[in-house]
Amino acid sequence: xxxxxxxxxxxxxxxxxxxxxxxxxxxxxxxxxxxxxxxxxxxxxxxxxxxxxxxxxxxxxxxxxxxxxxxxxxxxxxxxxxxxxxxxxxxxxxxxxxxxxxxxxxxxxxxxxxxxxxxxxxxxxxxxxxxxxxxxxxxxxxxxxxxxxxxxxxxxxxxxxxxxxxxxxxxxxxxxxxxxxxxxxxxxxxxxxxxxxxxxxxxxxxxxxxxxxxxxxxxxxxxxxxxxxxxxxxxxxxxxxxxxxxxxxxxxxxxxxxxxxxxxxxxxxxxxxxxxxxxxxxxxxxxxxxxxxxxxxxxxxxxxxxxxxxxxxxxxxxxxxxxxx
Amino acid sequence: xxxxxxxxxxxxxxxxxxxxxxxxxxxxxxxxxxxxxxxxxxxxxxxxxxxxxxxxxxxxxxxxxxxxxxxxxxxxxxxxxxxxxxxxxxxxxxxxxxxxxxxxxxxxxxxxxxxxxxxxxxxxxxxxxxxxxxxxxxxxxxxxxxxxxxxxxxxxxxxxxxxxxxxxxxxxxxxxxxxxxxxxxxxxxxxxxxxxxxxxxxxxxxxxxxxxxxxxxxxxxxxxxxxxxxxxxxxxxxxxxxxxxxxxxxxxxxxxxxxxxxxxxxxxxxxxxxxxxxxxxxxxxxxxxxxxxxxxxxxxxxxxxxxxxxxxxxxxxxxxxxxxxxxxxxxxxxxxxxxxxxxxxxxxxxxxxx
Ligand SMILES: Nc1ncnc2c1ncn2[C@@H]1O[C@H](COP(=O)(O)OP(=O)(O)O)[C@@H](O)[C@H]1O
Ligand code: SF4
Ligand SMILES: [Mg+2]
Numbered sequence: 001x002x003x004x005x006x007x008x009x010x011x012x013x014x015x016x017x018x019x020x021x022x023x024x025x026x027x028x029x030x031x032x033x034x035x036x037x038x039x040x041x042x043x044x045x046x047x048x049x050x051x052x053x054x055x056x057x058x059x060x061x062x063x064x065x066x067x068x069x070x071x072x073x074x075x076x077x078x079x080x081x082x083x084x085x086x087x088x089x090x091x092x093x094x095x096x097x098x099x100x101x102x103x104x105x106x107x108x109x110x111x112x113x114x115x116x117x118x119x120x121x122x123x124x125x126x127x128x129x130x131x132x133x134x135x136x137x138x139x140x141x142x143x144x145x146x147x148x149x150x151x152x153x154x155x156x157x158x159x160x161x162x163x164x165x166x167x168x169x170x171x172x173x174x175x176x177x178x179x180x181x182x183x184x185x186x187x188x189x190x191x192x193x194x195x196x197x198x199x200x201x202x203x204x205x206x207x208x209x210x211x212x213x214x215x216x217x218x219x220x221x222x223x224x225x226x227x228x229x230x231x232x233x234x235x236x237x238x239x240x241x242x243x244x245x246x247x248x249x250x251x252x253x254x255x256x257x258x259x260x261x262x263x264x265x266x267x268x269x270x271x272x273x274x275x276x277x278x279x280x281x282x283x284x285x286x287x288x289x290x291x292x293x294x295x296x297x298x299x300x301x302x303x304x305x306x307x308x309x310x311x312x313x314x315x316x317x318x319x320x321x322x323x324x325x
Numbered sequence: 326x327x328x329x330x331x332x333x334x335x336x337x338x339x340x341x342x343x344x345x346x347x348x349x350x351x352x353x354x355x356x357x358x359x360x361x362x363x364x365x366x367x368x369x370x371x372x373x374x375x376x377x378x379x380x381x382x383x384x385x386x387x388x389x390x391x392x393x394x395x396x397x398x399x400x401x402x403x404x405x406x407x408x409x410x411x412x413x414x415x416x417x418x419x420x421x422x423x424x425x426x427x428x429x430x431x432x433x434x435x436x437x438x439x440x441x442x443x444x445x446x447x448x449x450x451x452x453x454x455x456x457x458x459x460x461x462x463x464x465x466x467x468x469x470x471x472x473x474x475x476x477x478x479x480x481x482x483x484x485x486x487x488x489x490x491x492x493x494x495x496x497x498x499x500x501x502x503x504x505x506x507x508x509x510x511x512x513x514x515x516x517x518x519x520x521x522x523x524x525x526x527x528x529x530x531x532x533x534x535x536x537x538x539x540x541x542x543x544x545x546x547x548x549x550x551x552x553x554x555x556x557x558x559x560x561x562x563x564x565x566x567x568x569x570x571x572x573x574x575x576x577x578x579x580x581x582x583x584x585x586x587x588x589x590x591x592x593x594x595x596x597x598x599x600x601x602x603x604x605x606x607x608x609x610x611x612x613x614x615x616x617x618x619x620x621x622x623x624x625x626x627x628x629x630x631x632x633x634x635x636x637x638x639x640x641x642x643x644x645x646x647x648x649x650x651x652x653x654x655x656x657x658x659x660x661x662x663x664x665x666x667x668x669x670x671x672x673x674x675x676x677x678x679x
Contacts, residue, residue, distance in 0.1 A: 232429040
């Protein structure tokens with residue numbers, strides 16, 4: 001009950017955040033010099049009269065707030081305008097790219113958190129040992145390296161040298177399975193996912209790992225852990241209890257991590273030639289395809305906001321103290 | 326009366342004399358630290374009979390919690406232990422974790438100093454009762470049945486079992502832990518300052534509850550408090566702890582009726598006396614020594630108004646003054662004189678001889 005009230009409140013916050021976000025994006029893109037009529041043709045070579053006709057046609061002569069309402073209403077219907085470059089509706093251009101991005105990003109974030117929590121708990125429980133020092137260093141090294149560097153090293157090793165994995169892209173244009181397991185659904189996509197996911201996880205696993213380790217060290221000294229021993233709980237039950245109570249800071253962090261993951265995501269998509277929204281964003285900016293760029297930014301931001309909502313809900317689910325206030 | 330199981334245990338043990346439920350011999354506990362370490366307990370010997378009650382008093386930092394945790398081997402890994410702790414004749418110090426689990430909570434339960442954070446914050450009370458039960462292979466249905474009965478026994482609504490710790494008051498949490506402590510009808514309850522931090526009314530309720538439970542369940546109680554008055558109400562015997570050593574021990578009536586160690590005399594004066602409410606409470610000036618440093622031969626010497634040169638040179642042994650009453654003071658024989666001198670105004674505010 002308390003949880004659902006909490007969830008409702010969080011949902012409302014998210015809606016308000018999204019609205020502000022849309023407004024912000026709208027204003028931001030209006031601040032770019034020129035307007036679509038000049039941008040569309042790059043240098044504004046359109047005759048002044050034709051330009052004016054287009055302005056009226058597109059409603060650019062109306063006050064900004066009216067434009068915003070029209071824009072927001074269009075957005076609600078999934079209408080994001082036409083791409084200058086592809087000459088197709090933006091939503092059509094963006095939808096598959098967004099799906100590809102989520103396909104790459106979700107496993108990166110989930111694996112980084114799962115591996116980080118498991119590894120951090122392990123290290124925290126073995127505080128002070130040799131294994132702990134080595135483990136912590138091993139986790140911190142790839143974090144210090146640039147994403148594109150790690151990516152290129154993995155490519156050089158596992159794609160060029162050993163030829164275990166493809167060089168990039170999301171699927172082979174003509175893929176002929178040679179045996180039953182290659183015939184499995186998603187085999188080709190999974191094969192393409194391995195290296196970019198590995199790169200992303202390597203780059204981002206250290207933070208949840210170190211946070212979980214620290215949190216676990218702190219939890220171990222809590223009174224309830226002493227009482228858990230006094231209650232006769234087994235070693236396994238004690239470790240589970242510690243992990244369960246130490247996970248909350250990681251959860252808080254994962255909301256931030258998701259935001260950062262997008263930065264890394266763009267690089268991942270460029271290095272691995274992954275047809276996602278990050279690469280689309282870079283391309284659309286260079287091509288001055290401004291409706292696509294705006295939509296791509298908006299989608300990225302919206303994904304971050306939604307993932308934050310998910311994290312908040314998980315937090316409320318896992319920590320009864322949060323639901324109240 | 327008493328525990329028949331305990332009796333049979335004694336018979337098949339190699340000892341033929343009667344065995345105390347809890348027997349601590351020459352126990353020393355040292356915390357390894359970055360510096361020289363902390364000698365939290367220094368050569369303490371105590372006994373608690375089945376169904377008996379022993380109160381451990383002393384100011385904060387005297388090693389009371391360390392001793393309480395040691396009885397169930399709950400100390401953190403940096404604590405080094407010397408001496409013996411026997412529970413029902415079994416050597417707790419030499420036990421493996423698996424054997425300890427047979428004793429913990431099943432036969433000896435522990436109510437921690439801070440009920441504030443002793444319950445798992447993310448689990449409901451019911452979940453914690455069940456987890457405790459599961460650790461000892463008790464079914465969830467049986468755990469639920471007992472939990473409801475025990476909650477009623479400590480005068481809490483069983484509906485509170487669905488609540489989380491943060492939804493309860495400090496007193497309720499304390500009761501819930503006591504209820505949980507009774508899940509397996511233990512023989513021993515170790516309660517570390519269960520009344521500290523609670524308001525006076527709740528304190529009173531807790532003391533009454535513990536007293537009633539003790540009477541109805543033949544529960545042995547190791548009760549720890551810095552409040553000598555509360556200990557006097559609950560315990561048949563008292564041990565006064567200072568700087569990790571026993572300063573005085575004996576039957577409550579003897580120790581409080583004729584305190585024979587200056588620390589006990591001072592401690593008793595620092596709490597209001599129910600029998601003599603007119604007498605003002607006077608605290609002992611100064612603080613207990615930091616146990617990381619070397620102590621005077623008598624650790625109380627720096628604060629003792631009766632200290633003499635011999636006190637810093639020779640460690641006073643714990644010697645019997647009367648049957649079952651002992652004190653570790655060179656002048657314990659002159660206790661009567663010290664007691665009457667203790668009323669002198671100004672004696673306890675920073676006086677030091679020697
Ligand atoms: N984990 C620990 N590491 C180092 N020193 C400790 C630890 N726990 C307690 N101590 C020290 O041991 C002494 C006794 O502490 P404690 O048993 O908690 O006393 P009390 O319960 O009487 O207040 C204190 O000086 C305290 O600082
Ligand atoms: S031995 Fe000396 S210093 Fe210690 S308590 Fe007795 S009189 Fe005081
Ligand atoms: Mg204490």
